[in-house]
Amino acid sequence: MFARVLLIVTLCAALPALAMPPIQTWQTTSGAHVYFVETHDLPMLDISIDFPAGSAFDTRAKSGVAGLTQLMLHLGATGLSEDEISRKIADVGAQLDGDFDLDRGGLSLRTLTSSDELTQALDVFTRVLQTPEFPAAALEREKIRLVADIKEADTKPDSIVDRNFSQLVYGDHPYALRASGEVDSVPTVTRDDLIAFYRAHYTADQATVAIIGDLDHQRAEAIAEQLTAQLPHAAALATIPPVPPLAHAELKVIPHPATQGHVLIGAPGMKRGDADYFPLYVGNYVLGGGGFVSRILNEVREKRGLAYTAYSYFMPMQQNGPFMIGLQTRKDQTAEALAVARATLKKFVDEGPTADELKQAKENIVGGFPLRLDSNRKILDYLSVIGFYHLPLTYIDDFPANVEKVTLADVRDAFKRRVDPERMVTVVVGPEPAEISNADNAK
Amino acid sequence: MFPLRHACRALPRLVLLITVVFQIPVAAAADVAAKIQQHKLANGLRVIVKEDHRAPVVVSMVWYKVGSIDEVNGTTGISHALEHMMFKGTKQVPAGEFSRLVAAAGGRENAFTDQDFTSFHQQLQKSQLPLAFRLEADRMQNLTLLQKEYAKEIRVVMEERRMRTDDQPEAQVQEQLMAAAFTSSPYRVPVIGWMNDIQNMTVADVRNWYQRWYAPNNAIIVVVGDVKAPEVFALAEKYFGTIKSKALPQRKPQEEPPQTGIRRVMVKAPAELPYLAMAWRAPLLQDPEKDWEPYALEVLSQILNGNEAARLNSSLVRNERIATAVDTSYEDTQRGPALFIISGNPAPGKTVDDLEQGVRRELEKIVNSGVSEEELKRVKAQVMASQVYQRDSTFFQALQIGSLESVGYPAATIDVMLQKLQQVTAAQVQEVAKKYFNDDSLTVATLDPQPLNGRRPPSPMEMGHVR
Numbered sequence A: 001m002f003a004r005v006l007l008i009v010t011l012c013a014a015l016p017a018l019a020m021p022p023i024q025t026w027q028t029t030s031g032a033h034v035y036f037v038e039t040h041d042l043p044m045l046d047i048s049i050d051f052p053a054g055s056a057f058d059t060r061a062k063s064g065v066a067g068l069t070q071l072m073l074h075l076g077a078t079g080l081s082e083d084e085i086s087r088k089i090a091d092v093g094a095q096l097d098g099d100f101d102l103d104r105g106g107l108s109l110r111t112l113t114s115s116d117e118l119t120q121a122l123d124v125f126t127r128v129l130q131t132p133e134f135p136a137a138a139l140e141r142e143k144i145r146l147v148a149d150i151k152e153a154d155t156k157p158d159s160i161v162d163r164n165f166s167q168l169v170y171g172d173h174p175y176a177l178r179a180s181g182e183v184d185s186v187p188t189v190t191r192d193d194l195i196a197f198y199r200a201h202y203t204a205d206q207a208t209v210a211i212i213g214d215l216d217h218q219r220a221e222a223i224a225e226q227l228t229a230q231l232p233h234a235a236a237l238a239t240i241p242p243v244p245p246l247a248h249a250e251l252k253v254i255p256h257p258a259t260q261g262h263v264l265i266g267a268p269g270m271k272r273g274d275a276d277y278f279p280l281y282v283g284n285y286v287l288g289g290g291g292f293v294s295r296i297l298n299e300v301r302e303k304r305g306l307a308y309t310a311y312s313y314f315m316p317m318q319q320n321g322p323f324m325i326g327l328q329t330r331k332d333q334t335a336e337a338l339a340v341a342r343a344t345l346k347k348f349v350d351e352g353p354t355a356d357e358l359k360q361a362k363e364n365i366v367g368g369f370p371l372r373l374d375s376n377r378k379i380l381d382y383l384s385v386i387g388f389y390h391l392p393l394t395y396i397d398d399f400p401a402n403v404e405k406v407t408l409a410d411v412r413d414a415f416k417r418r419v420d421p422e423r424m425v426t427v428v429v430g431p432e433p434a435e436i437s438n439a440d441n442a443k
Numbered sequence B: 001m002f003p004l005r006h007a008c009r010a011l012p013r014l015v016l017l018i019t020v021v022f023q024i025p026v027a028a029a030a031d032v033a034a035k036i037q038q039h040k041l042a043n044g045l046r047v048i049v050k051e052d053h054r055a056p057v058v059v060s061m062v063w064y065k066v067g068s069i070d071e072v073n074g075t076t077g078i079s080h081a082l083e084h085m086m087f088k089g090t091k092q093v094p095a096g097e098f099s100r101l102v103a104a105a106g107g108r109e110n111a112f113t114d115q116d117f118t119s120f121h122q123q124l125q126k127s128q129l130p131l132a133f134r135l136e137a138d139r140m141q142n143l144t145l146l147q148k149e150y151a152k153e154i155r156v157v158m159e160e161r162r163m164r165t166d167d168q169p170e171a172q173v174q175e176q177l178m179a180a181a182f183t184s185s186p187y188r189v190p191v192i193g194w195m196n197d198i199q200n201m202t203v204a205d206v207r208n209w210y211q212r213w214y215a216p217n218n219a220i221i222v223v224v225g226d227v228k229a230p231e232v233f234a235l236a237e238k239y240f241g242t243i244k245s246k247a248l249p250q251r252k253p254q255e256e257p258p259q260t261g262i263r264r265v266m267v268k269a270p271a272e273l274p275y276l277a278m279a280w281r282a283p284l285l286q287d288p289e290k291d292w293e294p295y296a297l298e299v300l301s302q303i304l305n306g307n308e309a310a311r312l313n314s315s316l317v318r319n320e321r322i323a324t325a326v327d328t329s330y331e332d333t334q335r336g337p338a339l340f341i342i343s344g345n346p347a348p349g350k351t352v353d354d355l356e357q358g359v360r361r362e363l364e365k366i367v368n369s370g371v372s373e374e375e376l377k378r379v380k381a382q383v384m385a386s387q388v389y390q391r392d393s394t395f396f397q398a399l400q401i402g403s404l405e406s407v408g409y410p411a412a413t414i415d416v417m418l419q420k421l422q423q424v425t426a427a428q429v430q431e432v433a434k435k436y437f438n439d440d441s442l443t444v445a446t447l448d449p450q451p452l453n454g455r456r457p458p459s460p461m462e463m464g465h466v467r
Helices: A065-072 A082-091 A115-130 A136-153 A157-170 A191-201 A217-228 A277-289 A295-302 A331-351 A355-367 A376-388 A395-405 A408-418 A433-442 B078-085 B097-104 B126-141 B147-166 B169-181 B195-200 B203-213 B229-240 B293-305 B311-319 B352-369 B373-390 B394-405 B413-421 B426-436
Strands: A024-027 A033-038 A044-052 A095-100 A104-112 A208-213 A250-255 A260-268 A310-314 A322-330 A425-430 B036-040 B046-051 B057-064 B108-113 B118-125 B219-225 B263-270 B275-282 B323-330 B338-346 B442-450
Touching: A024 A217, A033 A217, A033 A376, A044 A115, A044 A217, A044 A376, A065 A095, A065 A104, A065 A136, A065 A191, A082 A095, A082 A115, A082 B311, A082 B373, A095 A115, A104 A115, A104 B373, A115 A217, A136 A191, A136 B311, A136 B323, A157 A250, A157 A260, A157 A322, A157 A425, A208 A217, A208 A376, A250 A433, A260 A331, A260 B147, A277 A295, A277 A310, A277 A331, A277 A355, A277 A395, A277 A408, A295 A310, A295 A322, A295 A331, A310 A331, A322 A331, A322 B147, A331 A408, A331 A425, A331 A433, A355 A395, A355 A408, A355 B097, A376 A395, B036 B229, B046 B229, B046 B394, B057 B126, B057 B394, B078 B108, B078 B118, B078 B147, B078 B203, B097 B108, B097 B126, B118 B126, B118 B394, B126 B219, B126 B229, B147 B169, B147 B195, B147 B203, B169 B263, B169 B275, B169 B442, B219 B229, B219 B394, B275 B352, B275 B426, B293 B311, B293 B323, B293 B338, B293 B352, B293 B373, B293 B413, B293 B426, B311 B323, B311 B338, B311 B352, B323 B352, B338 B352, B352 B426, B352 B442, B373 B394, B373 B413, B373 B426, B394 B413
Parallel strands: A033 A208, A250 A425, B046 B219, B263 B442
Antiparallel strands: A024 A033, A044 A104, A044 A208, A095 A104, A260 A322, A260 A425, A310 A322, B036 B046, B057 B118, B057 B219, B108 B118, B275 B338, B275 B442, B323 B338
């Protein structure tokens, strides 16, 4: 799961004040927190509502409940069958999408703002959010589809490497659970499980509503009320336990008939709002986040032609999300590519970036700032992140200055404390264990 | 994943529809003709600008009219290999420097190769457009193509092929589908090339390809963003104006002969779920003003699969539970022959035959009973709205313009297509269904899943750990 979720990492920049309209924020009468940006360039509206309802709130025995709850929201709601929901949304050209990751579960809506279209799209959105029915027949079908997808994923080297990496990095922590659930857990999920999960997690006081588009404040307020008035209320707020540090280094090699070997190296990394966020973020640009100008891609691909992609990133979550390095290469080159990636990491943690590299990283991150907020969709994602993770409202405006402030010593210090090359999980899918463990011992 | 340089087989052409019954006037969506400005340099280079002042950014794309359709056997994949080599340096901007300069300017950059074109793009703060033009003008004429760099990069291309195709069972099926559906058209060849051709390609082959096709009169520049068109034209004159045009090679038509019977092909690969792809020969959009069949087929594609309650998903996935997933695709604006493709995975306990019969039943229903006005209206509303939504992204606006222009359709065709699509009738949809879903022009490709090396993949818990 982790390796494909790079978007989250890029959600962390800001815009020069000139381009960013102000964020309006308030609480609905039911307690939901709303973040709104008014922009009249296009006759359209984007809304997302997120809840602490991600896969981290699953248990191993019932792994998959969180994801199925989210999926089933739009498959039946008071008075509307799944086909009626799809048709009513399509009839007005609207788009209804699900949001789901380790922390968050929710829905987003994109619609035109012409009156009839907006009214109908919001009516459906209101119902699926607040009065889902979780029809049993649809649930049985979705469970069958899900199990088939899990079995399919378990044949694919990129999925196998992700799966094993999460398990070794997170152990008993719920971040080890995959969003889809497991072949043995999904069939045990019942409609009652979904209803209970919905009541505990899709609650008004835990909701983050992000809105951007062609609306005035008054209308946005009315919409936020409409969308949250009937949400459940919960006695206790949902929390995710802290992630324990990795106990020891571990290497796992899983043979596979594919032509390439897939490698992931990593450990628990950092969280949203982390004190080390900026040094780690800026430093990682140099290490493996900056694409063709990063050290890892340069060493693995540009210098040696070993891989098509090679990268590193931190995925900041509610608790420490993973730090990871990933690549895939022809199977008989796997040991070599792994050694190059490890050596690159070790050298970076030992020495830190050069002054020139740090300067380039800042130039790119600060200079590329307007690109991060050049569409309603991108701004919506920031609003949602700021709201859900309780980041300061000035987070966006402060971002360039926070990047500029990072020094060489900050990066070196943060990486030394937070990234230990000697204590990493390494998962390799493809080659025989002997090929990799030998290479490892020889090192 | 990282947006790295890649071969893009099925680039979304973003050909979208519109409706008359809708409240938003057509003009709100169909704004391309009104908003684009064009300029042609003396050397033949065309520059197309769409101003969009929503954010202080710009996207710049250079489209070369060369892709896998221009390739011949023995050097398949050469357009894509050249795309990779375009980042490997000129005298003034050595290997790696292109990416460094763009990154230092806060930019993002990438490239992709398709059957019909090769495209390079940068997204930047608006003040950095001169950098993009300077770098693109330089590599349009001064690529060094060193053997040392080529030797490394061609290995990267092989890794890309392994990752995208050789280790992806469904991608293998799609590759075999094209190879079976076409006999003489170069669309039978994968954009990334056959592995053996990649392995035997030389830097001399790539240099030859570069010299033949990379010329201002075989390129189009598309710029969308917070710019003023006259200033962009002046910049283009400054950086590209001195590049000499070339006599371009003659493009042979390589027309595909008619198909005269059903073709079937099977792929065996390690996987869990079977996969089915059915491809019928279909018409290209030749005359955007006068043609109607391609528009009717686009509407039909959406009626079959345009939303979760569309016919195929509603019947085959939700109600009959024959499939876990279904998809349709139809590209009618391209240089080579078109296919209408329906694909999907059978549900557990169902076979590819069950799914094929299910698909045939759904098509029969349309042939026999047509489609409803409600379905027609829904599709038109969706597509019109999509065209509005697309304007949220400068990148997709540029992509839409470039992917049409580079295959010979003026950008303003987008507006015509929106207008024509709203005129499609239920009778026309039924008529194209009758005409084109014909077994004699059908190719069917299937995946027969195999266990991993004769053994199931070990469950994570069973694996021994090696310290």
